[in-house]
Amino acid sequence: SAVISQKPSRDICQRGTSLTIQCQVDSQVTMMFWYRQQPGQSLTLIATANQGSEATYESGFVIDKFPISRPNLTFSTLTVSNLSPEDSSIYLCSASGTGGADTQYFGPGTRLTVL
Amino acid sequence: AQTVTQSQPEMSVQEAETVTLSCTYDTSESDYYLFWYKQPPSRQMILVIRQEAYKQQNATENRFSVNFQKAAKSFSLKISDSQLGDAAMYFCAYKRYGATNKLIFGTGTLLAVQP
Numbered sequence: 001s002a003v004i005s006q007k008p009s010r011d012i013c014q015r016g017t018s019l020t021i022q023c024q025v026d027s028q029v030t031m032m033f034w035y036r037q038q039p040g041q042s043l044t045l046i047a048t049a050n051q052g053s054e055a056t057y058e059s060g061f062v063i064d065k066f067p068i069s070r071p072n073l074t075f076s077t078l079t080v081s082n083l084s085p086e087d088s089s090i091y092l093c094s095a096s097g098t099g100g101a102d103t104q105y106f107g108p109g110t111r112l113t114v115l
Numbered sequence: 116a117q118t119v120t121q122s123q124p125e126m127s128v129q130e131a132e133t134v135t136l137s138c139t140y141d142t143s144e145s146d147y148y149l150f151w152y153k154q155p156p157s158r159q160m161i162l163v164i165r166q167e168a169y170k171q172q173n174a175t176e177n178r179f180s181v182n183f184q185k186a187a188k189s190f191s192l193k194i195s196d197s198q199l200g201d202a203a204m205y206f207c208a209y210k211r212y213g214a215t216n217k218l219i220f221g222t223g224t225l226l227a228v229q230p
Binding site: 031094 | 148150152157158159160161162165206210215217218220221222223
């Protein structure tokens with residue numbers, strides 16, 4: 001299984017600013033994903049981070065608000081832009097290897113609070 | 116569209132006893148995978164157990180086992196000899212076969228373990 005780290009683990013940001021979250025995997029992986037978990041809720045997929053091309057966004061999530069980069073097979077960033085209190089959530093990165101059956105492993109999450 | 120339902124928002128079990136968490140799902144696919152993830156207060160999503168739909172045998176991992184009823188689209192998790200460290204939110208998740216396919220999560224069951 002892959003070991004995944006995220007930075008920062010938590011942050012408090014002001015309305016209107018942006019936060020960039022980094023996700024690092026200890027081995028090369030095929031797929032990387034970004035999820036949002038609002039307080040007391042389940043996980044919702046924001047987008048699939050594609051290496052070398054634009055991310056694939058789920059319905060309700062747009063690139064201008066959640067720009068994603070994936071420069072190589074072990075690293076990805078998610079930026080949450082123009083923050084509002086409604087963006088206060090946990091953001092989780094996950095990764096999986098090759099093959100359709102591959103299990104997704106998760107990073108420890110980033111807790112974002114917007115004032 | 117695929118959906119995952121966890122009908123028990125909260126459950127409680129005495130230490131050393133057995134508890135079963137319920138999960139049902141809806142899909143028209145034949146190739147898919149089902150997972151149970153555990154999220155303790157640390158918020159790290161931890162894989163508990165995985166079941167391939169094509170396998171008739173129920174998956175087991177130490178004290179954790181599943182009852183997979185494909186025709187009924189039911190996937191329950193049994194925790195035997197419950198320990199205080201088992202207290203967490205448990206999420207059932209579905210994934211269609213294919214590397215790019217996303218995890219679809221249920222709403223979660225909060226498990227409390229009483230000493």
